[in-house]
Amino acid sequence: MRHPRIEVAGLGKDYAQVTALTGVNLRAEAGAVLAVLGHNGAGKTTLIDILGTRTRPTAGSARVCGFDVVTDGHEVRRHIGMTGQFVAVDDNLSARGNLVLIARLLGASTRQAKARAVELVESFGLAEAADRPARTYSGGMRRRLDLAAGLVGAPEVLFLDEPTTGLDPVSRSGLWEIVTRLAAAGTTVVLTTQYLEEADRLADQVIVLAMGRIVAEGTPERLKAGIGRRTATLTFADPQATRHAACALERLALRPVPDERARTVTAPVAAAGEITGLVRTLDRLGIGIADLTVTEPTLDDVYLSLHRTSWAGHE
Numbered sequence: 001m002r003h004p005r006i007e008v009a010g011l012g013k014d015y016a017q018v019t020a021l022t023g024v025n026l027r028a029e030a031g032a033v034l035a036v037l038g039h040n041g042a043g044k045t046t047l048i049d050i051l052g053t054r055t056r057p058t059a060g061s062a063r064v065c066g067f068d069v070v071t072d073g074h075e076v077r078r079h080i081g082m083t084g085q086f087v088a089v090d091d092n093l094s095a096r097g098n099l100v101l102i103a104r105l106l107g108a109s110t111r112q113a114k115a116r117a118v119e120l121v122e123s124f125g126l127a128e129a130a131d132r133p134a135r136t137y138s139g140g141m142r143r144r145l146d147l148a149a150g151l152v153g154a155p156e157v158l159f160l161d162e163p164t165t166g167l168d169p170v171s172r173s174g175l176w177e178i179v180t181r182l183a184a185a186g187t188t189v190v191l192t193t194q195y196l197e198e199a200d201r202l203a204d205q206v207i208v209l210a211m212g213r214i215v216a217e218g219t220p221e222r223l224k225a226g227i228g229r230r231t232a233t234l235t236f237a238d239p240q241a242t243r244h245a246a247c248a249l250e251r252l253a254l255r256p257v258p259d260e261r262a263r264t265v266t267a268p269v270a271a272a273g274e275i276t277g278l279v280r281t282l283d284r285l286g287i288g289i290a291d292l293t294v295t296e297p298t299l300d301d302v303y304l305s306l307h308r309t310s311w312a313g314h315e
């Protein structure tokens with residue numbers, strides 16, 4: 001029988017003073033990318049730690065690849081990869097040295113270990129730096145090595161705790177590409193993040209945690225549709241153009257907010273078509289746009305919209 005890669009029911013974790021998780025249910029299949037979103041202290045790491053058998057739940061159950069995280073911890077660990085603490089990368093060894101060592105510890109022969117290291121350094125873009133000590137690597141290279149180290153055993157489930165925090169945009173998008181590739185090859189990826197954009201880019205399933213509870217879940221599209229809108233900010237040459245533009249956008253039923261001193265008008269927009277329509281209208285009226293930026297909703301917008309929904313329910 002095929003099991004879901006992750007199956008969690010009524011999961012909870014109480015510490016002496018704090019309830020870190022309560023009543024968490026979730027399920028993820030092969031090749032799925034599950035993003036666990038939440039601000040600091042929401043319970044993301046606790047969830048990953050329970051699934052990775054680093055800490056035990058105090059309520060409910062969790063199975064990974066069909067194995068119970070409490071009673072079959074050893075089996076769970078054979079099927080998963082974790083970045084960060086779980087796989088310790090030795091700074092004095094090179095990427096190749098680290099990867100060979102880990103493969104040997106996992107039971108590979110010297111020849112198999114060397115071959116796996118070559119495969120990983122190449123697919124993670126570390127080939128050129130493969131033979132110098134990891135302590136000389138940049139943050140992005142180091143993160144890629146962490147990730148490669150977590151993948152030596154070709155795990156079925158990979159856990160990534162805030163994989164892109166502190167990375168520059170180029171390293172971040174490199175890492176996103178790797179995650180997409182892994183999922184396409186059938187690895188289930190569970191990642192925690194504070195960035196809605198990251199969940200949107202990578203995940204087909206998202207849960208939002210707040211104070212240890214799941215407060216929203218679904219596809220990124222569904223989550224964003226719940227929040228609704230992105231924000232367009234238009235900048236104009238002078239206050240008069242700003243005023244005219246605000247009037248024109250009002251006629252498009254866009255609820256614009258003008259700031260004549262800053263010469264900007266901001267307006268919530270939904271689909272890309274709405275932005276095109278807005279630009280065309282202003283162009284037709286001869287109102288030149290000096291600059292246009294569109295901001296995506298953030299995790300804060302999700303929380304705000306959830307609060308609004310729950311307040312509406314209490315009114």
Ligand SMILES: Nc1ncnc2c1ncn2[C@@H]1O[C@H](COP(=O)(O)OP(=O)(O)OP(=O)(O)O)[C@@H](O)[C@H]1O
Pocket residue numbers: 015016018019020038039040041042043044045046047
């Ligand atoms: N070992 C522990 N002992 C006591 N409380 C803990 C322990 N580990 C976590 N907590 C508490 O549990 C709650 C959830 O913490 P957790 O680290 O899971 O959150 P997080 O969403 O991962 O936050 P961050 O983004 O800051 O890593 C927090 O209130 C935290 O203080």
